[in-house]
Amino acid sequence: MTAMNRSDRPLLNRRLAEFGTTIFAEMSALAARTGAINLGQGFPDTDGPEEVREAAVRALRDGRGNQYPPGPGVPELREAVAAHQLARYGLSYDPGTEVLVTAGATEAIAAALLALVEPGDEVVALEPYYDSYAASIAMAGGTRVPVTLRPHDGAFRLDLDELRDAVTDRTRLLLLNTPHNPTGTVLTREELAAVAELAVERDLLVVTDEVYEHLVLDGPGHVPLAGLPGMRERTLTISSAGKTFSFTGWKVGWVTGTPALVTAVRSAKQYLTFVASGPFQYAVAEALALPDAYFTDLRESLRTKRDLLVTGLTEAGFGVFRPMGTYFVTTDIRPLGESDGFAFCRALPERAGVVAIPNAVFYDHREAGAPFVRFAFCKRAEILEEAVTRLKRLSS
Numbered sequence: 001m002t003a004m005n006r007s008d009r010p011l012l013n014r015r016l017a018e019f020g021t022t023i024f025a026e027m028s029a030l031a032a033r034t035g036a037i038n039l040g041q042g043f044p045d046t047d048g049p050e051e052v053r054e055a056a057v058r059a060l061r062d063g064r065g066n067q068y069p070p071g072p073g074v075p076e077l078r079e080a081v082a083a084h085q086l087a088r089y090g091l092s093y094d095p096g097t098e099v100l101v102t103a104g105a106t107e108a109i110a111a112a113l114l115a116l117v118e119p120g121d122e123v124v125a126l127e128p129y130y131d132s133y134a135a136s137i138a139m140a141g142g143t144r145v146p147v148t149l150r151p152h153d154g155a156f157r158l159d160l161d162e163l164r165d166a167v168t169d170r171t172r173l174l175l176l177n178t179p180h181n182p183t184g185t186v187l188t189r190e191e192l193a194a195v196a197e198l199a200v201e202r203d204l205l206v207v208t209d210e211v212y213e214h215l216v217l218d219g220p221g222h223v224p225l226a227g228l229p230g231m232r233e234r235t236l237t238i239s240s241a242g243k244t245f246s247f248t249g250w251k252v253g254w255v256t257g258t259p260a261l262v263t264a265v266r267s268a269k270q271y272l273t274f275v276a277s278g279p280f281q282y283a284v285a286e287a288l289a290l291p292d293a294y295f296t297d298l299r300e301s302l303r304t305k306r307d308l309l310v311t312g313l314t315e316a317g318f319g320v321f322r323p324m325g326t327y328f329v330t331t332d333i334r335p336l337g338e339s340d341g342f343a344f345c346r347a348l349p350e351r352a353g354v355v356a357i358p359n360a361v362f363y364d365h366r367e368a369g370a371p372f373v374r375f376a377f378c379k380r381a382e383i384l385e386e387a388v389t390r391l392k393r394l395s396s
């Protein structure tokens, strides 16, 4: 439906016209109507640690954060973020000038793009990309230049030549995401080194979305791009509490980078939300200081769920890209005799009582994503088992 005003102009402006409704709304409504198991949207069905929830209650009761917190974020959280970057990655950031708290990673991404991109600037992003990237680039007036991750030996990989070719004189920044949603790809140290080399050579800024930094399920663990040679001074690193602590509703995110970069992001951020999530900021400060066992257990639990879903989907006849990170698994529906992920996902609740997301929504080159479908495994094991049982009916 298109509302018109007196000049017959569409209500939604040109920048946002293509972003009318999200697939998540459509699919979640379908899940509600059919009673299907929702493996579409990526939120955990179990809340995060009790002591972190209690920390939020305590902050709220003690009157910490109930009024506007400081614009850059409460000092406790900024210090905790800085301590986390130093202890985990050896990256040193000044909590006073190099850390900014945001309303989730989503606001951090939007504010970074609004701050750094001039209309007409090109932003290179890995395709398929998280859905807010396209909208944020558009709101900033930028032009997105997708570089497609391509299936290769059971995983979606970055073609470094394609990345190189995508950079032009108009490229303002690279927008990176590792571990990568929706493919589950984790860029290797070698790939990151090549990205860093390119960024230095072409003098590019990099915004890197590392919200799944603690969900690297195989291999040596997360490598932050900012730690590579020449990168600290040109990289804005974004993360958030939602995925790491299973509190996606709290919307506490943060940005780290040089004072100049962080100040730029803050200039945009202060007129978006100004501040957000007061008491939750104190709770997340405590969460970041949880003992290692918390992070190891989280990974262990997700590894078990991944293996359960990967095995089940394989037995159900899907082609499966075993994810190295995140809590999503991308599948290929062609072995099931299907080719259109949209049609498949629209029919799946009726056919099998499960909701999934067609990866094509994360592509500009929709045809490149057509046969791929994403399932989330941040759900209780019995839910995943039931989903797998239902999906096996597809091939029987």
Ligand SMILES: *Cc1c(COP(=O)(O)O)cnc(C)c1O
Residues within 6 Å of the ligand: 103, 104, 105, 106, 107, 130, 177, 181, 209, 211, 239, 240, 241, 242, 243, 248, 251, 252, 253
């Ligand atoms: C979930 C997600 C976000 C959003 O994080 P919030 O902190 O909830 O705003 C950003 N990027 C990616 C890749 C995500 O999957």
